[in-house]
Amino acid sequence: xxxxxxxxxxxxxxxxxxxxxxxxxxxxxxxxxxxxxxxxxxxxxxxxxxxxxxxxxxxxxxxxxxxxxxxxxxxxxxxxxxxxxxxxxxxxxxxxxxxxxxxxxxxxxxxxxxxxxxxxx
Amino acid sequence: xxxxxxxxxxxxxxxxxxxxxxxxxxxxxxxxxxxxxxxxxxxxxxxxxxxxxxxxxxxxxxxxxxxxxxxxxxxxxxxxxxxxxxxxxxxxxxxxxxxxxxxxxxxxxxxxxxxxxxxxxxxxxxxxxxxxxxxxxxxxxxxxxxxxxxxxxxxxxxxxxxxxxxxxxxxxxxxxxxxxxxxxxxxxxxxxxxxxxxxxxxxxxxxxxxxxxxxxxxxxxxxxxxxxxxxxxxxxxxxxx
Numbered sequence: 001x002x003x004x005x006x007x008x009x010x011x012x013x014x015x016x017x018x019x020x021x022x023x024x025x026x027x028x029x030x031x032x033x034x035x036x037x038x039x040x041x042x043x044x045x046x047x048x049x050x051x052x053x054x055x056x057x058x059x060x061x062x063x064x065x066x067x068x069x070x071x072x073x074x075x076x077x078x079x080x081x082x083x084x085x086x087x088x089x090x091x092x093x094x095x096x097x098x099x100x101x102x103x104x105x106x107x108x109x110x111x112x113x114x115x116x117x118x119x120x121x
Numbered sequence: 122x123x124x125x126x127x128x129x130x131x132x133x134x135x136x137x138x139x140x141x142x143x144x145x146x147x148x149x150x151x152x153x154x155x156x157x158x159x160x161x162x163x164x165x166x167x168x169x170x171x172x173x174x175x176x177x178x179x180x181x182x183x184x185x186x187x188x189x190x191x192x193x194x195x196x197x198x199x200x201x202x203x204x205x206x207x208x209x210x211x212x213x214x215x216x217x218x219x220x221x222x223x224x225x226x227x228x229x230x231x232x233x234x235x236x237x238x239x240x241x242x243x244x245x246x247x248x249x250x251x252x253x254x255x256x257x258x259x260x261x262x263x264x265x266x267x268x269x270x271x272x273x274x275x276x277x278x279x280x281x282x283x284x285x286x287x288x289x290x291x292x293x294x295x296x297x298x299x300x301x302x303x304x305x306x307x308x309x310x311x312x313x314x315x316x317x318x319x320x321x322x323x324x325x326x327x328x329x330x331x332x333x334x335x336x337x338x339x340x341x342x343x344x345x346x347x348x349x350x351x352x353x354x355x356x357x358x359x360x361x362x
Contacts (some may be wrong), residue, residue: 027323034327073249076325087328095328098335101344102253102266103322104281106288110316110339113258113295 005036006043021077031079038082039089046082061088062096074099191303198234199353202227206358212275217245220270224282231286236301237293245270254281256288263289276362279354283347291339315339
């Protein structure tokens, strides 16, 4: 089923993100769905980046720019950095908490901790 | 702050900077000679291997362990760290390896009180500041970002260590539930379910993916454990922090 976003139809938006970020369509679809609801104040900067490839330095939310987010390792691509800027605009408390606290890394993922016969003693 | 204090604080900062640069030089040299391993995050790490005596055999058999209220157990764990506060004194003047050794001492005692084998090694990694700590169950290892160790008080390092130690405990409870009579059947079911639902996170997570990870049950549990324990510890040995 085709659906339009503020920018492009979701299918072509997804394909465009997959091409730019070098990721699978499945991964791009997650990004595209978040960007489909991008905060209106970020839309013109996103459109400009999409058309020119120029990383917008003046696009700032709570002190964070796409470059700052990428440099700090929160994400690796500009498209995904826009989802973070969107989060900073719409849910500043949550976003700032995440950015302040940092993340950790667990290996293997807890999904693999559970044995098949688990659930009791 | 008077002139002497300012000068002293400036000297501390430049000493810390020099120490960090020296550590980086050592690190690069070790990397050059192939002594370093790559961590699971793809980042290089350095680590301190704990003694071999901390395996599960060192723990009392499960049937000899008394059932204990998990809150009481947590308080005992926090108090043990407090008793060991001397190992954290002078933190900012310690070299990286001495800091790791201090954390390893805490880990040995802490793991014993959590009824799990202590991790095999504690290390540090360099890399983007977004990732502060890591727990690798495969290699039974906790690693912390080097900045946590090299900047000022031990507070952030201890908090991150406590967070990762909780993951080590969660892993041990899920894998070896019979060794943990302090965990109720209901809690065990909950943790198993939470582990199955733990969100996969890529190296390039969107904001909502990161939020889902942060709100996942095991992460919330580890964060609240770290907060609770640190509060108890800071109340007793606030002077270290």
